[in-house]
Amino acid sequence: MSDQPVVEIDAVTVTLGDVTALRTVSADLEAGRLVGLIGPNGAGKTTLLRTITAAVTPDAGSVRIEGESIAGLSSRAVSRRVAVVPQDPTLSFAFDVREIVAMGRTPYTNRFGGGDRADADAVTAAMERTDVSRFADRPITDVSGGERQRVLLARAIAQDTPVLLLDEPTASLDVNHRIRTFGLVRELVADGRTVVAAIHDLGLAARFCDELLLLSDGRQIARGSPADVLTPARIEAAYGATAVVTTNPVTGTPTVTALPDRPAADGRIHVLGLGRTAVGAMYRLRVAGYEVSVGPVPAGSTLAQSASQFGCSVTTTPAFGTPPPGTLTSVETALKAADLTVLAGNVDLAGSLDLPSLLGSDAPIVCVGDYPPIAEGVHRVDTTIDDLVAAVRSEQSEADEHPGVRASD
Amino acid sequence: MRPPIRILAWCGGLFVLLVIAMVLSVGIGPVRIHPLTITKILLNQVVVPVLGSGSRSASGAGIEFVRLFAFDVPAAHETIVLQIRLPRILLGALVGCSLAIAGAVMQGFFRNPMADPSIIGVSSGAAVGAVAAITLPFALPFGLELQTAAFIGGVGTAFLVYLIATEDGRTPVATLLLAGIAVQTFLGAVISFMLLRSGETLEEAVYWLMGHLHYASWNRVGWVAITLPPLTVLLLAYSRDLNVLLLGEEEAHNLGIEVKRTKRILLGLSSIVTSLAVAVSGVIGFVGLIVPHMMRLLVGPDHRILLPTSALAGAAFLVATDTLARSGPGEVPVGIVTAALGAPFFLFLLRRRRVYAL
Numbered sequence: 001m002s003d004q005p006v007v008e009i010d011a012v013t014v015t016l017g018d019v020t021a022l023r024t025v026s027a028d029l030e031a032g033r034l035v036g037l038i039g040p041n042g043a044g045k046t047t048l049l050r051t052i053t054a055a056v057t058p059d060a061g062s063v064r065i066e067g068e069s070i071a072g073l074s075s076r077a078v079s080r081r082v083a084v085v086p087q088d089p090t091l092s093f094a095f096d097v098r099e100i101v102a103m104g105r106t107p108y109t110n111r112f113g114g115g116d117r118a119d120a121d122a123v124t125a126a127m128e129r130t131d132v133s134r135f136a137d138r139p140i141t142d143v144s145g146g147e148r149q150r151v152l153l154a155r156a157i158a159q160d161t162p163v164l165l166l167d168e169p170t171a172s173l174d175v176n177h178r179i180r181t182f183g184l185v186r187e188l189v190a191d192g193r194t195v196v197a198a199i200h201d202l203g204l205a206a207r208f209c210d211e212l213l214l215l216s217d218g219r220q221i222a223r224g225s226p227a228d229v230l231t232p233a234r235i236e237a238a239y240g241a242t243a244v245v246t247t248n249p250v251t252g253t254p255t256v257t258a259l260p261d262r263p264a265a266d267g268r269i270h271v272l273g274l275g276r277t278a279v280g281a282m283y284r285l286r287v288a289g290y291e292v293s294v295g296p297v298p299a300g301s302t303l304a305q306s307a308s309q310f311g312c313s314v315t316t317t318p319a320f321g322t323p324p325p326g327t328l329t330s331v332e333t334a335l336k337a338a339d340l341t342v343l344a345g346n347v348d349l350a351g352s353l354d355l356p357s358l359l360g361s362d363a364p365i366v367c368v369g370d371y372p373p374i375a376e377g378v379h380r381v382d383t384t385i386d387d388l389v390a391a392v393r394s395e396q397s398e399a400d401e402h403p404g405v406r407a408s409d
Numbered sequence: 410m411r412p413p414i415r416i417l418a419w420c421g422g423l424f425v426l427l428v429i430a431m432v433l434s435v436g437i438g439p440v441r442i443h444p445l446t447i448t449k450i451l452l453n454q455v456v457v458p459v460l461g462s463g464s465r466s467a468s469g470a471g472i473e474f475v476r477l478f479a480f481d482v483p484a485a486h487e488t489i490v491l492q493i494r495l496p497r498i499l500l501g502a503l504v505g506c507s508l509a510i511a512g513a514v515m516q517g518f519f520r521n522p523m524a525d526p527s528i529i530g531v532s533s534g535a536a537v538g539a540v541a542a543i544t545l546p547f548a549l550p551f552g553l554e555l556q557t558a559a560f561i562g563g564v565g566t567a568f569l570v571y572l573i574a575t576e577d578g579r580t581p582v583a584t585l586l587l588a589g590i591a592v593q594t595f596l597g598a599v600i601s602f603m604l605l606r607s608g609e610t611l612e613e614a615v616y617w618l619m620g621h622l623h624y625a626s627w628n629r630v631g632w633v634a635i636t637l638p639p640l641t642v643l644l645l646a647y648s649r650d651l652n653v654l655l656l657g658e659e660e661a662h663n664l665g666i667e668v669k670r671t672k673r674i675l676l677g678l679s680s681i682v683t684s685l686a687v688a689v690s691g692v693i694g695f696v697g698l699i700v701p702h703m704m705r706l707l708v709g710p711d712h713r714i715l716l717p718t719s720a721l722a723g724a725a726f727l728v729a730t731d732t733l734a735r736s737g738p739g740e741v742p743v744g745i746v747t748a749a750l751g752a753p754f755f756l757f758l759l760r761r762r763r764v765y766a767l
Contacts, residue, residue, distance in 0.1 A: 050659070053659075053662070053663050054662075055659050055662055055663070074667060075662045075665050075666055075667045075668065076665040076666075076667070078662075078663075078665075079662075079663055079664055079665030080665070082663070083663070084660075084663040086659075086660060086663075091656070093655055093710040094709055094710055095652070095655075095709070095710055095711065096709075099652075099711060103652065103653055103656070103664055104664070106649065106653055106664040106665045106666065107664065107665030109649065111646050111647070111649070111650075139709075159664070
């Protein structure tokens with residue numbers, strides 16, 4: 001049994017009206033795993049969850065739970081296998097919290113009999129576990145969003161199913177409640193449940209999920225560990241957005257920062273510099289939409305890592321020893337190709353380069369912070385890191401108004 | 410667990426209220442009858458079966474019913490209590506119970522506080538049957554009588570509305586609601602046309618349409634008393650499903666409710682219950698709308714307590730309003746009284762509490 005996946009999704013295609021919501025999606029989900037469903041709005045995440053509960057019937061393909069096809073099962077049988085924490089529950093009537101949790105026992109209760117002791121115990125245990133016992137007798141309409149989410153989680157726990165589906169479980173929660181909810185979900189996973197969660201927040205998804213399933217336009221783009229799935233290329237393919245994937249220094253898991261669409265700013269900037277100032281300058285220019293090249297930077301430095309994560313072209317030098325001759329040539333090429341040069345970080349790197357002859361004497365050089373003096377006869381513009389993008393823009397527009405100046409070399 | 414005690418307490422209290430209302434109602438009317446006399450009359454009806462000696466009966470030995478008491482009461486009072494008031498009060502209680510429980514079910518089913526038992530056209534359908542039986546110059550096919558025609562009209566209309574609203578096996582609640590309103594409007598036109606051509610029978614038809622318990626008889630009481638209890642038990646058995654359905658159909662499915670089947674059963678049962686009530690009493694409005702509302706404010710949305718308390722409160726409410734309707738100088742149809750009392754009370758609730766929240 002341990003080898004068999006709990007949930008087997010086999011080439012499922014779903015059409016809702018005229019829209020194909022899922023196209024031949026397949027996935028085997030194993031016990032004791034938290035699987036995150038990610039993807040842009042309308043990618044089919046919720047539809048996939050609804051397919052697993054048999055709320056929608058696939059046009060093709062099948063879903064099996066514990067080896068049994070759910071197509072032939074009754075609602076009651078499905079609800080003994082799959083519990084759902086809905087995204088936007090209709091809770092506009094004043095049932096007590098305890099009543100709501102007790103509704104999780106519906107699949108086990110007889111119509112003509114009341115609940116038995118096992119039901120009452122399951123409800124109490126679920127409320128203890130989610131810490132909702134304190135307000136068990138309050139109407140659900142009177143509890144906060146975070147409490148309500150825990151109540152619905154308690155209901156799903158009381159339902160006592162091998163599979164648990166969460167649709168945006170933390171969408172309406174604050175930071176603290178998000179982490180606590182996912183902590184609780186991880187405990188449920190440790191109990192051996194299979195949990196599938198549709199999650200918008202890619203950082204949370206990467207941090208808490210064992211596995212991610214990336215959907216876009218009803219198609220499965222990627223499936224695997226967070227580090228494998230969350231790559232800039234795949235995010236671009238799924239979301240159509242340029243993104244930077246860095247490693248969260250605290251959790252050690254991938255963090256995704258989406259960048260605005262490329263065409264926001266036009267132009268190519270070369271950043272010369274080192275350290276945090278250079279990273280900041282590079283990041284801001286990238287976010288503003290510029291194409292950025294960096295170098296020379298020591299191989300393996302934070303700047304070099306960030307530069308490749310940010311999708312900048314980078315020229316590295318060995319961290320120790322003399323730079324090979326090719327390095328300088330490559331930096332010179334990058335400098336010539338750039339519309340503007342930015343000097344960042346309090347390091348006199350520019351000293352080894354003959355900037356005026358490389359760039360032409362009128363070419364503007366934007367210096368960030370207290371940049372040390374550079375060669376004479378250079379059109380130097382000083383700015384702060386916060387005003388960098390504005391300074392670059394104004395230099396660019398000046399160059400556009402007087403095109404002759406740049407071309408004079 | 411806690412809830413059963415609460416349910417028993419509420420139901421017990423309301424049952425006592427209903428009995429008090431009924432006893433008081435028996436005494437009230439053009440002829441006032443003292444409660445003590447009523448008690449005596451009722452006690453006189455108590456019989457015990459004894460093994461007969463066979464001396465008085467031609468059929469020989471057998472079980473005989475012997476009266477336990479023999480109080481001396483005026484014969485006229487006995488006739489008024491037993492033949493006129495008691496059947497009427499019992500019928501009122503049964504009809505009130507039916508309308509209120511069907512109303513509570515429909516409000517939960519539609520998740521709409523403005524829903525009432527006739528929301529999917531049951532009353533209009535029953536009215537078409539009844540008005541046709543009263544006004545048409547020829548006998549209805551199959552020799553249908555007024556009550557049967559009304560009952561069939563009611564249930565048939567509910568079924569028709571259900572069919573109209575169902576597409577590809579799905580019956581969205583909103584479509585059902587709108588289809589019900591459209592069919593009601595159409596049937597309203599049919600009724601108006603029949604009334605226009607009714608001639609001498611107009612008064613009787615209008616009187617029926619207003620809803621009254623004037624023609625109550627032990628026969629009618631018997632019909633309702635036999636059919637209503639099993640239907641009520643069935644509806645009560647579905648109270649947990651109704652609770653879960655309040656969360657929405659998909660949620661209900663996820664919690665193990667067979668949504669399609671449950672919806673059909675609930676619609677069917679409540680349509681039958683409403684048709685029964687309308688067939689014996691005409692269209693009595695507002696009971697099915699107001700009473701469940703009132704009880705929801707008092708006991709909360711849980712149908713396990715809401716349905717039985719609504720049923721009992723509906724019975725008490727209709728007994729009380731019918732007493733009012735017949736104790737004036739000239740009797741008015743009770744439908745007028747329920748609407749005249751119910752509407753202002755409803756508006757009062759609307760202003761004071763959040764009635765729209767189920």
